[in-house]
Amino acid sequence: MADRLFEEPRLARLYDAFCRGRPDFEFYLPLVMDAHAVLDVGCGTGELLRLAREAGHRGRLCGLDPADAMLEEARVCSDVEWHLGDVARSEWTAEFDQIVMTGHAFQVLVEDEQIRRSLRAVRQALRADGRFVFETRNPAVRGWEDWVPDNAVEITTSDGERIRMAHQVQAVAGDLVTFTVAYSCPGWERDEVSWSTLRFLDATALPRFLNEAGLVVESQLGSWSGNPLTPTSEEIITIARPG
Numbered sequence: 001m002a003d004r005l006f007e008e009p010r011l012a013r014l015y016d017a018f019c020r021g022r023p024d025f026e027f028y029l030p031l032v033m034d035a036h037a038v039l040d041v042g043c044g045t046g047e048l049l050r051l052a053r054e055a056g057h058r059g060r061l062c063g064l065d066p067a068d069a070m071l072e073e074a075r076v077c078s079d080v081e082w083h084l085g086d087v088a089r090s091e092w093t094a095e096f097d098q099i100v101m102t103g104h105a106f107q108v109l110v111e112d113e114q115i116r117r118s119l120r121a122v123r124q125a126l127r128a129d130g131r132f133v134f135e136t137r138n139p140a141v142r143g144w145e146d147w148v149p150d151n152a153v154e155i156t157t158s159d160g161e162r163i164r165m166a167h168q169v170q171a172v173a174g175d176l177v178t179f180t181v182a183y184s185c186p187g188w189e190r191d192e193v194s195w196s197t198l199r200f201l202d203a204t205a206l207p208r209f210l211n212e213a214g215l216v217v218e219s220q221l222g223s224w225s226g227n228p229l230t231p232t233s234e235e236i237i238t239i240a241r242p243g
């Protein structure tokens with residue numbers, strides 16, 4: 001079940017504006033461009049695949065997401081396949097040579113069984129020489145400690161609306177972090193508030209789940225510029241292949 005942040009059309013329309021200037025697509029876009037058939041799991045508004053098509057990708061581009069409001073934004077790009085659904089229930093077999101999960105989408109998978117079923121489906125969808133690339137935030141860095149209203153960000157939409165987005169951690173339990181994101185705008189009757197929980201698996205837990213699903217870690221990086229993973233890296237970028 002997708003959360004309100006992704007299910008509410010007004011918030012889905014704001015998603016890309018709040019992501020402007022993100023550094024990860026410079027890493028992911030060349031991977032997508034080099035592959036013939038790509039599946040973007042948790043594709044959201046589909047920005048990565050839209051950019052790939054715009055950059056001249058001629059092969060199969062396929063985005064999967066359970067949040068219809070996010071896919072509604074993606075559907076503006078009509079020469080990409082958009083599928084509404086949960087990765088754990090997807091049933092592709094050996095169709096993709098590149099599967100990606102960007103924007104920390106992997107962390108929305110919170111329960112062990114949900115992770116296992118999702119990774120099994122990813123493994124099944126991958127060709128034998130394919131790659132699954134995704135990133136998670138390194139729990140050792142405790143990045144959620146910066147998710148406080150003082151770090152709120154503001155954007156101005158093309159309609160001139162000034163919108164503020166403020167995070168607030170509500171609970172930390174083991175490797176699960178629950179937080180709210182409040183969107184406010186002077187022109188709105190009330191704030192839009194979404195609750196989310198993300199799982200922060202560490203660099204040793206990840207390979208265990210991948211191995212159970214028939215995937216092995218090929219390499220792990222610690223930054224979008226390709227630095228090696230260290231205990232203090234903010235990101236754990238994992239490149240996995242069938243093993």
Ligand SMILES: C[S@@+](CC[C@H](N)C(=O)[O-])C[C@H]1O[C@@H](n2cnc3c(N)ncnc32)[C@H](O)[C@@H]1O
Nearest residue numbers: 002006042043044065067086087102103105108
């Ligand atoms: C943080 S957004 C990332 C969107 C996009 N990948 C990006 O980089 O901007 C996480 C996305 O994962 C999707 N999602 C949540 N649960 C999912 C599931 N079980 N299977 C596939 N996607 C899921 C959400 O609907 C949301 O669009």
